[in-house]
Every structure is written in structure tokens, then in C-alpha cells.
Amino acid sequence: MKTFSIIFLSLFLSSFIAGDAHNEASKESEATVLICTGKYSKRYHNSQCKGMKACKGEQKKVSLSDAKKMGLTPCGYCYK
Structure with a gap:
């Protein structure tokens, strides 16, 4: 027993x-995050991030897991 x-x-x-x-x-x-498709973009962002103002490409919504699979890391402004 x-x-x-x-x-x-x-x-x-x-x-x-x-x-x-x-x-x-x-x-x-x-969870969805914003990414920039610009040539030098390396981060993912939340919807209110001031870092997205510098985006030279298209802004896209993707899942957090997809952003991580792309090798992107959290933005220092919006994910402190």
C-alpha cells in the first residue's frame, strides 16, 4: 500500500x-508583441513603446514565441 x-x-x-x-x-x-522589420531590428516591444518610433521598416504584431524564435530579445524601454 x-x-x-x-x-x-x-x-x-x-x-x-x-x-x-x-x-x-x-x-x-x-501573447502578442510588436516587431520592426527594419534591417537592424533586434528587439520586440509592447504596444506603447517609445522605441518603436525609431522603426525604419514595417511594424508587425507577432506572437511572443515567434519573436523569440526569430532571435529577438525584449526592448530595454518597455520590458525593464
């Missing part, structure tokens, strides 16, 4: 931890 309890508890905790990781990943893919 003690072994069963340990196995059950292990399975329960592992599914709980996996669920948290999945929730964080889905929140990230749902």
Missing part, C-alpha cells in the same frame, strides 16, 4: 508540473 501511495503521488506531482510548463508555453504563444 505504501508503494502504491508513492507511485500515485509521483504521477500526480509530475502531471501537475508538466501542466504548469504547458500553461506557461501557451501563455507565451498567445
Whole structure:
């Protein structure tokens, strides 16, 4: 009976931890950020960022996960 309890508890905790990781990943893919398609752009921004004024290309909304996949990092103005 003690072994069963340990196995059950292990399975329960592992599914709980996996669920948290999945929730964080889905929140990230749902979040949208702004990117600049300019030649030298390396950051992603929120919708009120003053850094987007310097954008020489097109401004686009993309998911946070896509921005990270593109190698972009958070803007220093809007993600302090």
C-alpha cells in the first residue's frame, strides 16, 4: 500500500508540473508583441513603446514565441 501511495503521488506531482510548463508555453504563444522589420531590428516591444518610433521598416504584431524564435530579445524601454 505504501508503494502504491508513492507511485500515485509521483504521477500526480509530475502531471501537475508538466501542466504548469504547458500553461506557461501557451501563455507565451498567445501573447502578442510588436516587431520592426527594419534591417537592424533586434528587439520586440509592447504596444506603447517609445522605441518603436525609431522603426525604419514595417511594424508587425507577432506572437511572443515567434519573436523569440526569430532571435529577438525584449526592448530595454518597455520590458525593464
